[in-house]
Amino acid sequence: MFQNKRSIFINSALSFFVLFSVSINSWSDGHGNHDAASHSDAVKTMGEYIDNFVKVFNEGDAAKVAALYTEDAIWSVAGLSAPLYGRAAIQAGMESNEDGAVAGATLEAEVFTAQDLGNGFLLANGSWTQRDASGARVDGGLWGNVFQVVDGEVLLHLESTSRN
Numbered sequence: 001m002f003q004n005k006r007s008i009f010i011n012s013a014l015s016f017f018v019l020f021s022v023s024i025n026s027w028s029d030g031h032g033n034h035d036a037a038s039h040s041d042a043v044k045t046m047g048e049y050i051d052n053f054v055k056v057f058n059e060g061d062a063a064k065v066a067a068l069y070t071e072d073a074i075w076s077v078a079g080l081s082a083p084l085y086g087r088a089a090i091q092a093g094m095e096s097n098e099d100g101a102v103a104g105a106t107l108e109a110e111v112f113t114a115q116d117l118g119n120g121f122l123l124a125n126g127s128w129t130q131r132d133a134s135g136a137r138v139d140g141g142l143w144g145n146v147f148q149v150v151d152g153e154v155l156l157h158l159e160s161t162s163r164n
Contacts, residue, residue, distance in 0.1 A: 042114035046124040049147065049154045050109050057107045066091035070148050070155045078141055078163040102138045105130035109143070120149040121157070128161065139163065 049068075056064050066087050069075070075090045076083040079099035084090050093099065107130055114124035124147065129140035146158040 039113075039115065042116045042122055042124070043111060045154060046111045046114040046122060046147070049156075050111055050124075050126065053156070054107050054109050062091050062094035065094060068156055069159070070150060070157045073156055074158045077159055077161040102130050102132070105132050105138050117146075122147040122149075122154070 053065075053068055056068060069087050069090055071087050072085070073087055073090060074083050074085055075093060077099050079101070080093070081098075084093045084098070097103070107128060109126060109128045111124055111126040113126075114122060117123055123145075125142065125144040127140065127142050130138050132138050141161055141163040143159070143161040145156060145160060147154050148157040149155075
């Protein structure tokens with residue numbers, strides 16, 4: 001009898017292990033490609049997006065900047081008392097300077113790393129700096145954002161920054 005229970009336990013354990021292994025492989029397929037080539041592609045894509053974002057931001061047109069966000073984006077940046085939801089609210093927040101950005105300062109940003117999460121979403125983080133007309137640093141911090149590909153265009157879905 002003891003032998004029979006041990007066989008059932010061993011078979012159950014092996015079945016669980018096989019099911020778990022297959023599930024992990026199935027889940028990882030199609031939920032982002034995390035190999036080195038995919039990582040470098042994501043970093044390149046994010047670098048291009050951030051370069052364009054900085055260019056548009058430094059032009060000072062809130063409508064053009066807001067167009068770089070998804071319609072249902074979340075703006076949760078340092079300086080806000082509460083997150084703003086949606087492209088229109090983000091544009092209004094930028095126009096009224098709700099985040100306390102330094103007027104007249106130019107933005108610089110750098111991508112540290114990025115990852116393709118699959119299903120049209122990318123994750124990236126980096127740093128940002130604002131400089132005054134003389135080039136002195138007046139503000140800056142870190143960022144960690146979620147991006148979404150919409151109709152072939154990368155847009156910012158969740159912006160989250162800190163100040164340091």
